[in-house]
Amino acid sequence: MTARAFSAGHVVALVERATRPVPLLWPLGSAVAVNPLWDLRSQPFPTALAHARRTLGIAGLPSADVLADAFESGRVTVADLEAALEDHDRGRLAAIAPDALRSLEQGSVVATVLERHEQLVDASLATAVDREVAKYCAAYVGGLVTGPAAGATGFFASWRSAVEADPAGRRLGVDALLDSVDGGPEAVIATVLARLGLDEPGAVDELTGQSTRLPGWAAHAKWRSRWAAPDHAGPALGLVDYLAVRLVYDLAALVQLGHRPGRGSCCDHVRLAAPGPVPVPSPRVVGGQTGRRLAELDPDVAGMVWLTAYEGHYRDGLLAALERPAARAPARAPLAQVVCCIDARSEGLRRHLEALGDYETFGFAGFFGVPARVWPFAGSGPVDLLPVLLHPSVELTEQPADDAVGVARLAGLRQLAAVGSAVTSTREGTIAPYLLAEAGGLGLGPLTVLRTVAPARFDRLRRRVVQRFAPPVDVHPVLDGPGAPDDTEQALFVETALRTMGLTDGFAPVVVLCGHGSTTENNPYGSALDCGACGAARGGTSARVAAAMCNRAEVRKLLAARGIVVPVETVFVAAEHDTATDTVTLFPPAGMAPVNRDRLARIGRDLARAGAEVAEERAATLPGTGRRPRGRSVAEQLVARSTDWAQVQPEWGLARCAGLVIGPRRLTVGVDLERRVFLHSYEPDTDPDGSALEAILTGPMVVAQWISAAYYHSAVDPDVLGAGDKVAHNVVAGIGVYQGAGGDLRLGLPRQAVFDGSSLYHEPMRLLVLVAAPRARVDAVVARNPVVAELADGEWVHLAVRDADRTWLRQPGGGWRPWTRRRDSEDPPATTQCAADARDHGEENARG
Amino acid sequence: MDERWGLTPMVKVEVVVSGEDAEVVADLFATAGAVGFTAVANVSGVGHGGAHQGRLAFNDKNALALLMVVLPPDGVDGLLDGLRSLLSERPGVLFVSDAFVSRPEYFR
Numbered sequence: 033m034t035a036r037a038f039s040a041g042h043v044v045a046l047v048e049r050a051t052r053p054v055p056l057l058w059p060l061g062s063a064v065a066v067n068p069l070w071d072l073r074s075q076p077f078p079t080a081l082a083h084a085r086r087t088l089g090i091a092g093l094p095s096a097d098v099l100a101d102a103f104e105s106g107r108v109t110v111a112d113l114e115a116a117l118e119d120h121d122r123g124r125l126a127a128i129a130p131d132a133l134r135s136l137e138q139g140s141v142v143a144t145v146l147e148r149h150e151q152l153v154d155a156s157l158a159t160a161v162d163r164e165v166a167k168y169c170a171a172y173v174g175g176l177v178t179g180p181a182a183g184a185t186g187f188f189a190s191w192r193s194a195v196e197a198d199p200a201g202r203r204l205g206v207d208a209l210l211d212s213v214d215g216g217p218e219a220v221i222a223t224v225l226a227r228l229g230l231d232e233p234g235a236v237d238e239l240t241g242q243s244t245r246l247p248g249w250a251a252h253a254k255w256r257s258r259w260a261a262p263d264h265a266g267p268a269l270g271l272v273d274y275l276a277v278r279l280v281y282d283l284a285a286l287v288q289l290g291h292r293p294g295r296g297s298c299c300d301h302v303r304l305a306a307p308g309p310v311p312v313p314s315p316r317v318v319g320g321q322t323g324r325r326l327a328e329l330d331p332d333v334a335g336m337v338w339l340t341a342y343e344g345h346y347r348d349g350l351l352a353a354l355e356r357p358a359a360r361a362p363a364r365a366p367l368a369q370v371v372c373c374i375d376a377r378s379e380g381l382r383r384h385l386e387a388l389g390d391y392e393t394f395g396f397a398g399f400f401g402v403p404a405r406v407w408p409f410a411g412s413g414p415v416d417l418l419p420v421l422l423h424p425s426v427e428l429t430e431q432p433a434d435d436a437v438g439v440a441r442l443a444g445l446r447q448l449a450a451v452g453s454a455v456t457s458t459r460e461g462t463i464a465p466y467l468l469a470e471a472g473g474l475g476l477g478p479l480t481v482l483r484t485v486a487p488a489r490f491d492r493l494r495r496r497v498v499q500r501f502a503p504p505v506d507v508h509p510v511l512d513g514p515g516a517p518d519d520t521e522q523a524l525f526v527e528t529a530l531r532t533m534g535l536t537d538g539f540a541p542v543v544v545l546c547g548h549g550s551t552t553e554n555n556p557y558g559s560a561l562d563c564g565a566c567g568a569a570r571g572g573t574s575a576r577v578a579a580a581m582c583n584r585a586e587v588r589k590l591l592a593a594r595g596i597v598v599p600v601e602t603v604f605v606a607a608e609h610d611t612a613t614d615t616v617t618l619f620p621p622a623g624m625a626p627v628n629r630d631r632l633a634r635i636g637r638d639l640a641r642a643g644a645e646v647a648e649e650r651a652a653t654l655p656g657t658g659r660r661p662r663g664r665s666v667a668e669q670l671v672a673r674s675t676d677w678a679q680v681q682p683e684w685g686l687a688r689c690a691g692l693v694i695g696p697r698r699l700t701v702g703v704d705l706e707r708r709v710f711l712h713s714y715e716p717d718t719d720p721d722g723s724a725l726e727a728i729l730t731g732p733m734v735v736a737q738w739i740s741a742a743y744y745h746s747a748v749d750p751d752v753l754g755a756g757d758k759v760a761h762n763v764v765a766g767i768g769v770y771q772g773a774g775g776d777l778r779l780g781l782p783r784q785a786v787f788d789g790s791s792l793y794h795e796p797m798r799l800l801v802l803v804a805a806p807r808a809r810v811d812a813v814v815a816r817n818p819v820v821a822e823l824a825d826g827e828w829v830h831l832a833v834r835d836a837d838r839t840w841l842r843q844p845g846g847g848w849r850p851w852t853r854r855r856d857s858e859d860p861p862a863t864t865q866c867a868a869d870a871r872d873h874g875e876e877n878a879r880g
Numbered sequence: 881m882d883e884r885w886g887l888t889p890m891v892k893v894e895v896v897v898s899g900e901d902a903e904v905v906a907d908l909f910a911t912a913g914a915v916g917f918t919a920v921a922n923v924s925g926v927g928h929g930g931a932h933q934g935r936l937a938f939n940d941k942n943a944l945a946l947l948m949v950v951l952p953p954d955g956v957d958g959l960l961d962g963l964r965s966l967l968s969e970r971p972g973v974l975f976v977s978d979a980f981v982s983r984p985e986y987f988r
């Protein structure tokens with residue numbers, strides 16, 4: 033029996049609805065950390081987890097072992113569990129929707145017709161289909177299948193032209209079907225869904241099942257269809273094309289297996305078992321009355337109570353630490369104001385710099401409010417330096433400060449690229465690699481040994497060679513040429529940034545805009561360690577663009593007319609913090625006054641000192657970095673890590689990130705937040721209409737939630753939503769990695785980003801967002817921005833407010849309750865006062 | 881052809897959706913054979929779910945977008961199938977109205 037065929041438009045909408053559980057996967061060059069369940073966020077977090085269990089097969093919660101260990105170590109206490117149980121009893125936890133709970137109790141997953149039919153027959157053609165689909169996806173994105181039918185484009189057309197000659201396709205019976213499934217991919221999907229006899233709900237389930245068989249490829253296709261720029265280079269593997277190919281294979285397999293389609297078909301009643309209940313620690317682990325109360329709960333609810341207790345312990349510790357009087361007031365007449373990215377890794381640098389006494393620091397998203405597409409000088413193409421939530425609204429170029437050196441650098445880079453290209457193409461040939469090994473082995477062999485045993489020395493040698501052929505040159509953005517944003521637009525970018533972070537007066541002589549990036553070697557996930565606010569790129573260029581705008585007289589004149597008067601003597605200086613080595617590079621503007629050059633020299637020394645102290649802190653947490661192995665300093669060890677091509681953990685990135693504080697620095701100054709908290713500056717007194725807060729909650733908070741969720745899910749579901757072991761990664765056409773030789777693309781972050789050996793290093797928690805603002809203002813922002821309401825009221829984040837010296841916690845669905853300090857949070861283990869800093873720098877503080 | 885004005889009847893479809901859904905609506909327009917459409921990003925207003933803010937400083941995806949397309953009447957059925965299906969689960973509104981154009985060849 034054949035059902036009514038859906039129209040092409042209907043198919044497009046069905047695909048969109050069906051693929052909402054599918055995560056998103058950005059290419060490796062811009063490996064943005066993303067909440068894999070982002071498109072399920074209209075449901076409360078626990079309901080979305082239930083949905084994802086039925087579609088992606090994830091657990092969604094920390095494992096019973098992790099939670100039991102946390103209880104044993106005191107990371108979760110009986111008091112934390114009692115508080116979470118009370119929250120549950122009083123309806124203060126987002127609940128799992130009843131129908132989602134029923135679906136879980138029925139224990140079935142969303143499955144394709146082929147998967148259900150295979151339960152009745154002894155066959156495993158679904159696995160063979162996956163293998164074939166993955167093969168063609170990889171070939172297509174790698175440019176190996178490029179012969180679409182005349183006039184047609186896209187993955188489906190390319191596959192169709194190639195599969196006719198493919199013996200594997202013939203074995204599955206695809207060739208016999210091709211004539212009967214004619215037309216474009218939408219028409220083909222409609223035809224197959226009709227032949228399977230599926231109505232609208234059945235079609236959505238079928239397409240969901242298809243898209244979650246290989247969630248990595250589907251996630252790439254979803255990114256390409258929904259998030260990639262229309263002019264993004266490379267083969268466009270779109271969702272509709274991808275699902276059309278899958279469905280043809282499945283239909284062929286079902287025909288082979290004698291499936292009778294239509295209402296009352298043989299496999300209609302078949303259900304595939306869902307993963308069992310989320311495991312939680314045995315009630316015996318806790319014991320007593322608390323254990324008995326936990327035992328009475330549905331396992332899924334108990335899992336949420338455990339997670340809430342785990343999160344509550346950290347929350348209470350952080351909030352208690354922030355209630356103490358600040359150990360140090362921000363400097364009043366600082367030598368410099370340093371604006372760092374909100375990235376949690378900046379917190380350490382800010383803390384140690386402030387401890388030196390003459391510095392005031394701020395946090396702002398590392399693109400500094402300029403949504404730019406930049407063509408770097410001597411780069412290979414444009415780079416979008418902005419959060420992926422934004423479209424670039426300006427396009428900029430860079431030019432060298434010295435034309436002659438710039439020309440020499442370009443010529444040198446071309447020569448080096450030609451040599452590299454020759455070696456690469458020789459290596460990829462059939463016979464040539466042997467000749468290359470014979471001819472070049474004597475020279476390349478020792479270099480390879482040096483690179484392995486002394487990576488820092490090799491890196492220095494390589495830099496010297498590159499500098500010999502391609503001399504380095506200072507570059508600056510072109511802000512007054514054709515195509516550059518006009519003065520008014522530049523002033524608007526600067527004004528928005530300054531007002532949002534609350535820096536509108538009291539400018540220091542030097543204002544440093546400090547982006548960040550991470551130097552790593554042989555690391556497909558290197559961009560994941562760079563700046564998320566810069567689209568997973570290094571942040572130095574964004575800092576240079578913003579600083580150059582701030583220094584333009586035309587911009588300052590317009591700013592003054594808008595009430596922001598930047599003193600003539602104030603100079604903005606760009607910088608970049610390398611988070612792998614904790615070194616900071618300054619990019620001084622040309623023509624700086626001598627007095628500012630002297631100031632900048634001191635700032636450079638202080639940044640180096642602060643960075644060295646951060647490095648000491650970080651080194652204590654990095655596997656294999658001892659105090660002074662073989663006499664090497666911590667700084668030398670970190671440089672060696674960052675240049676080691678065999679190093680799988682160059683830094684911890686944002687592992688253990690836990691919170692976001694939106695407020696003035698005086699709220700957090702002097703507290704060691706252990707580089708776990710994103711810090712966004714905000715002055716509630718200068719934002720009466722809440723527009724700055726709205727910008728922060730709809731932009732940076734969303735980005736921070738994505739990062740937090742990416743780490744969370746990579747930690748709790750590493751097999752499905754994590755990228756697996758780096759040691760066995762194979763890069764696929766620059767868009768993702770395989771674990772091993774083929775199959776599906778891996779999602780999320782590598783195992784080494786969240787695990788320390790076999791132990792979990794990241795603490796999986798939902799992001800705690802603390803806002804210093806009146807509750808009514810936060811309520812107003814939530815009310816007019818659905819995305820904020822979904823995140824806050826669905827408990828994708830925990831929203832807290834510091835309002836008139838009291839802290840309030842937002843309830844699911846709205847409303848606030850006061851947070852009260854518990855007795856056992858007197859000495860929070862995770863967040864401590866900067867005792868050492870205060871001791872070490874007491875004299876400077878007194879002077880500052 | 882409209883007798884009074886010498887214009888050709890068409891159908892205008894207007895959709896207000898979340899910026900995140902603008903791409904799929906554009907896909908639906910393309911699938912319906914539209915050769916062009918108009919999109920207005922960051923629109924504000926009050927709807928079923930309350931007030932919606934317009935332009936957001938640091939987020940183009942989660943403000944509302946208004947998309948408009950004009951099509952010959954015979955191209956509208958599939959588009960409406962798709963939009964109805966999409967809006968059965970996603971927030972948004974759909975308006976369909978008669979329109980008259982002076983250069984019909986621009987819309988085919």
